[in-house]
Amino acid sequence: MDKSASILSTALKLFVQYGFHGTPTSKIASEAGVSNGTLFHYFKTKDELVVALYSQTKEELNTYLFEKINQGEVFKDKFRNMFVYSLKWAVARPEEFFFLQQFHFSPHLALVPAEDIAKHSRQHTQLLEGAVQAGIFKNLPTELIATLAWSQINGMYEFLVKCDLCADKQEQIINDAFDLTWLMLVNQA
Amino acid sequence: MDKSASILSTALKLFVQYGFHGTPTSKIASEAGVSNGTLFHYFKTKDELVVALYSQTKEELNTYLFEKINQGEVFKDKFRNMFVYSLKWAVARPEEFFFLQQFHFSPHLALVPAEDIAKHSRQHTQLLEGAVQAGIFKNLPTELIATLAWSQINGMYEFLVKCDLCADKQEQIINDAFDLTWLMLVNQA
DNA sequence: ATATAAATTGACTAATCACTCTACAAAGCT
DNA sequence: AGCTTTGTAGAGTGATTAGTCAATTTATAT
Incomplete structure (x- = not known):
């Protein structure tokens, strides 16, 4: 061990x-x-331990997500995978997911170089950026779209933890939530 | 003083x-x-100070919001006011708003009686509950709708803080975000 | 086999911190 | 004026804690 x-x-x-x-x-x-x-x-220090734990956890999630995202063929599938598997990961590893948020709202966040933080979200940002430019998503700042998508995921996580539904219901409601998010962001011609 | x-x-x-x-x-x-x-x-204790600060801040926000919500005539206006003025409050008092989230993701949350927490959100929950029953919102659990609405607000707060736009742009984008949120939640006949 | 490096231990330290206590001042009451 | 309650101060205390260090074991290389 x-x-x-x-x-x-x-x-x-x-x-x-x-x-x-x-x-x-x-x-x-x-x-x-x-x-x-x-x-x-x-x-070397306790702070270093905290930050290392954050970086590791974030990277695990990202690696997992990136694999799932790439399984999608068209953009909508990629985006759906990002949404759905973020939540599956969050539900399967609630402590890890909670920790990421706890860290995010703590002064320890300042100890992470801005570059590292940017790196963590670059892949996702690029994916969304492409969808905006391709006219799939509404013509809004990519940052805004990314933030809204992530907050949907965070909100859903909280809901799922609070309600503790059975796996079927959970799957169902995650899909519903994805449809809502998609509806919200997509360019309605 | x-x-x-x-x-x-x-x-x-x-x-x-x-x-x-x-x-x-x-x-x-x-x-x-x-x-x-x-x-x-x-x-009496440091914990008591932390909790008192939370309760006070939460109450201030609630009182402010409740007043704004009641200025709306129809539900959509009430809901819009809730959304828009939450963000205006957040932007005007970023430390207070940040503190609420910081507290929420800390172990101190456990020190607040569940009843108090429920009380804090009752007014909002009732408002949304009514909209679901009146068929204005989609037929989803009220908890889910509440959570999604709040996470939109939290996400927008983060975006606004990060981007630091001028007041006009800010107003504009808050309104856009509200439209998106409304679109997402409303029952499309 | 021997030497060097890396891992591991746990007692120790220097500092910090939540909270107490005693003393005193201010305000309110009769 | 006396008496009681409340507010304020700040030195003091006992417990806790991040981080060190010298000593010992384990792994690695030559």
Whole structure:
């Protein structure tokens, strides 16, 4: 068992439950089954651990999504996959998804270089950019379209977590929500 | 100058900048121009201060919104006012709005009784509920409609903060976004 | 086999922080 | 004027915590 990975996954669980500052490094170490010193061998500071956890989680989600997006043939399928599989990932790994948002609304976000953040969203932005230029989406700033699409996903995540529906209902309502989002953004000739 | 209010407004600024645990009570007190002991005279614990700040901020927003909503005659106007003035409030008081989200994704949320949270959203939920039953909105769970509407607002807030447009452009794009949201949720016969 | 490097430990430290306590001042009441 | 309540101050405290360090084990290379 990789100790670094063990530290990260333990930290994730504790951060979600107790918050960043509410979770002492000593507790992370002990629950991960390593010593205090080992934690600081892998991560120079606590902040570095937090940021590393964010980068890793974000990258996992992105890798997963990118694969799913590329399975789509036409744009609508790609976009649908992005929407639907973001939510499937979120529901399957609620702690990870929650952590991303928790991080986003914390001062730790400032510790991530702006370039890294841009990199994380570049693929998605490009996809949407193309759809705007092709006249599929309404002629609005790409940033706006991206933000609206993401907030739909975030909102749906919250709804799904709160309501805890069975898998069938969940699938159904995710599809409904996608149709709404599509309807909203698409260029109605 | 009311010391309690001074403590709250100082805490808000510091919490947004440094996070809850990253902000010592001693710093709140000194920057608010009161002594350490005075802070704990008004708020028994730091947690109580955080929660009080949340409740106050939420209530301020709600009171403001409720007034604006009631200025609408028909439902669409009420809903538009809710949407538009939420964003105007958010843009005018970005720290307060950010704080609400920061709080929402922190473990402090668990310290607020579920009843209080329900109370905060009851008025809005009822408004939307009515629109669903009247066949104005699509026949979807009210919770879902509420969540989607709120996430549109949150997304727009983020966009507006990021892009920092002039007032005219801002007004324009808020209206566009409302149209999109309306289009998405409304029952198309 | 030996030497060098990397991983691991856990006691330790220096600093921080939430909160207390005592003392005093101001305000309100009779 | 006395008395009580409330507000204010700020030094002090006990507990906690991020990060260090010297010592030991494990892995790697020659």
